[in-house]
Amino acid sequence: MQERIGVFVCKCGPNIGDKIDVDTIVNEVKNIDGVVTAKSHNLLCSNDGLEFLKEEIIKGNLSRVVVAACTPKMYEQKFMNTCEEAGLNPFLFHMTNIREQVAWVTPDKILATEKARKLCLAAINRMSFQEPIEKKEIDVQPDVLVVGGGVAGLEATLTLTAKGRKIILVEKDDSGKTETTESAQFRRVYLVEKSPCIGGVSARFEEVYQTMECAPCMLSPELQEVLQKENVETLTYSEVEEIVGSFGNFTVKIRRKARYVSEEACIGCNACFEPCPIEIPNQYDGGLSKRKAIYLPYAGALPNVPVIDRLNCLHLNGKECNACEQACAFGAINFEDEDRLIEKNVGAIILAVGSKLSDPTQFPQFGYGKYDNVLSAIQLERLNASNGPTGGKILLRNGQEPKSIAFIYCVGRKEKGYCSGICCMYMSALAHHVKEKLPDVKIYSFYTDLCLPKKEHQKIFEKVLAKGVEFIRSDGSEYVDYDGKKLIVKYKTESSVKSVLADMVILAPPVEPAKDIEKLAKLLDIPLDEHGFFSEEHILMKPFGAPLEGVFVVGTCQGPKDIGDSVAQGSASAGKILSRLMLGEKLELEPIVAEIDEEICCGCNTCIGLCPFSAIHRDVEKKVSVIDDTLCRGCGTCVAACPTGATKAKNFTMEQISAEIMEVAK
Amino acid sequence: MPKPKVAFYWCASCGGCEEAIVDLNEDILKVVELVDIVFWPCAMDFKYDDVRKMKDNEITVAFINGAIRTDEQEEMANLLRKKAQIVVAFGSCSHLGGIPGLANFWDRETIFESSYGKGCPSVDNPDGIVPQTVSKVPEGELTLPAFHNTVKSLDQVIDVDYYIPGCAPPPYLTMKAIVAILSGELPEKGAILAPEKTLCDECSLNDSKPEKISIKEIKRISEVISDPEKCFLAEGVICMGPVTRSGCSEEGDGKCISANMPCRGCFGPPPEVKDVGGKMISALASIVGLEGEENMSEEDVEKLINQIVDPAGYFYRFSLPTSLLRRKRMSNPAKEDRYNG
CATH class of the missing domain: 3.30.70.20 (Alpha-Beta Plaits)
Known part of the structure; x- marks a missing residue:
């Protein structure tokens, strides 16, 4: 059958109309074999234009439609919809770009017309090979995978499961799919957390800016809610191993690492810690305290079920010891436990795996790791925390209180090439806490630039200033020396090299991507930015959407940010999912x-x-x-x-x- | 009823295609029983004039092997086209341009220079004499056919009805084609008389191929002792099998493959492929260094790719004149297609 091709050239007002001789093109393509209609329109994307297009398709009984106008990124979908309304399979439509690729870049009208003419002819030439494509649909999978149990992941989880969902109980290891239709009405969230507990980094902070609230207290209700929600399956001590599929239909394999402690039997009495003969530095306290081979990351960690560290446990390494097993009155210790691979089907994925502070040994000029009392900010956070190694006392390694502390901001900023944006605030907050506890301590704060962008930040800064913290602007070339008694911070000002003496030095190293980011990026084939954080789809318009549909990158794994911003992104990503993965709907492939x-x-x-x-x-x-x-x-x-x-x-x-x-x- | 008349002719070729006819062995007797061979310069004493004197379409089928690179070949191709009802392009050179077609990476001048010039170690030619179309000698004029700058496939010169691929075509395909033509069971004009799937489909080594294939290092066949049980590509030896029609061996296991050699591509592309070299490069580029790709620097990639020796010659070994490249760009395009004088 001879195709009946319609060609429509849009003038886009003066955009195309003034730059290209549209009539010449229309007159020429009219005579091409198969073209039954060739017309121009002043603004084809307007309601008028679309109505005109629809009428022409019906009137001319067109079997193929070419539109020469702007970039297909603008209105291709609109035109395709119009074709569909006119009864034409939308894939029998083709759009050629004579605005961005011609009118806007070719000033000479004769050349522009020739170029546009060729593009129109090319599009027409393609039409006889165009084939109708039928759309396919599958049932939408409304369940969501959230990776990372920090504030962003928690917020996303709670928003996704917040309201109107009748809770049904699904046994963890049984297949919930045996439930009848009713069960499909509820959205489940699988919250996968790598560490043994949820709450992320924030739960380890004593008081956080801007409110100076106790973070564990602030988070505890949320953590409890997540743990108790029956349509949330919290999988701590677990890692994502494989992801296939796409938006609305991902299949995820999750490794549940052997905990060796039964989550069902354990009541969290912690009686097993004492008898364990192993002691190793606790990474959750920045190595400031010791933990056992069976441990909770920190007091009050949730879920309140310890985990046995298989690398260090004597029993698991073939030695004779079952101290914890004997101490447990509830038979919760299970040395036979094994890693399990479980498979879940989800419609969307939220990656909220967080970040970490860089290891300050990367910046040797500050003497971290060399001098005892040079600490990273997170270590001071733990010293300050009431559930930390000193019970909340700010102490030097020798157990004495410091008389003077130097805070060094902007550590590694130059080397990393970005400002983490949160250090000025948390360092100020820390200075504030230290001053509360040790009013007489002398605090020097070395900074190269201050970053105080939000409505509360200036106020906190001024408060700290008022407490007598001395802010010293240097050029970022500070280094730390030790005279056998005191630490010496040398710094350059505009005119000279100076130094101060301090008992303790606190470093604010840059926020850098967590280790898992690379692995997850590879699993999903989504890009990382130049610093190793997840790339967002569009830094302004889609700041937490990964460039893969149905995958969101929220919180600090997308870039350094504070608690409030992380929570906002968690919530926003949940909103995106709620509005697109509607329960019981179909998903167009x-x-x-x-x-x-x-x-x-x-x-x-x-x-x-x-x-x-x-x-x-x-x-x-x-x-x-x-x-x-x-x-x-x-x-x-x-x-x-x-x-x-x-x-x-x-x-x-x-x-x-x-x-x-x-x-x-x- | 008179027997159908058959002609065989050779153009720019090595003679292997003639051998391939002889390789029909006793089957050739069956052919001779059925037809009259009216022209076969390689094997029998015919003159061009014999053909010229024939009526148009008097020959039932002319099998022409070899590419077209001289005036004489072009003239004979046109003559046979006129005299024959059916023209079959026989063998890779006629079908795709073949090995002689690689000359399209040069031109007449550079070819003459390397064959007759000072750079040619086996020629003693102090006066730098190169072939001329006309040479005056005391006895009169001597003529030679003009040598073209560009080698062409047969269908770039005349209309071709069917193609039998291969360097050289396997006798079983030739016999099948002759039987089909004589019995009047003619396929669609333009058909390539060989299977459509590419060689991996029938290759005995295909099962040994890993599902996810990644090439760490590219090696020439001369550099490895290749395992006769393993896919060449999986070992890093470039095999043109994925992009080359199957059918080269009647037993269905690939003629070169069964001799533990990678496919060189003589059967040409499957129906959906226009440019064998481009397709193979695209396929190969996709799997070279695939594993650990993210850790490779630009230099690593370049180093790996540079392991391919003579890529143009390798990937376009049989198909340069009919590829999208066709030939090297001539410095003077006016001289491109032929040599006038």
């Missing part, structure tokens, strides 16, 4: 996917390892590659790689593309 013609495929396997979405597998019987179209996202990687031409990208077939190119190259 990406229509422009790749397909493999098994009559042509030679089974060379070239494509299989390339697919970033693990959508291709080998059919062993037929000896060909097969694409799962619920997983394929139409990226075209396999199409480019296929040596036989068996793999085709719908709507971007070799015929279609070469028809366009050949016409332009004529």
